[in-house]
Amino acid sequence: MAKPKLIVFDLDNTLWPFWVGGVVPPFHKNESGRVVDSEDYPLYLYEDTLNILTSLHGQGIKIGIASRTGEVEGANQLLSLFNLDRYISFKQIYPGSKIIHFECLLAESGVKYDEMMFFDDESRNIIDVRQLGVYSVLVRNGVTSRVVEENMQEFSTSQSQ
Secondary structure, eight states, X not given: OOOOSEEEEOSXXXXXXXXXXXXXXXXXXXXXXXXXXXXOOBOOOOTTHHHHHHHHHHTTOEEEEEEOOSOHHHHHHHHHHTTOGGGOSEEEESSSOHHHHHHHHHXXXXXXXXXXXXXXXXXXXXXXXXXXTOEEEEOSSSOOHHHXXXXXXXXXXXXXX
């Protein structure tokens, strides 16, 4: 089965169920080890996020992040606190176009657009990135193992045609 060489995820409402710009940094872990914002509001990942990243990483698939957030420091802090950095090979986290993010990912990774897959919760980003030739998936209420598995199958089928 043909697999993508690089799978890229948006952050907000894709890997976690909040908008980084809508919670209050700095972030930290409280006494019980839960990630919270500066007002002790609990922050968490979507249920399948860790399993998805662990599985993809274990299969040797590179993982990237493309986020348009203006809260760059907070996003990076959360990736570290959630211990996700260990899975991530490439990061493009800054305001602007996802097209620019993907141009940088192409340059950094050497992976061609048609060998990439992308998950995001915003239609405009999916439309933009799809035009580059990246297999792009719109997610609602976060990425799930089922959505990733189904689209890995579809990616494989589309590569063999």
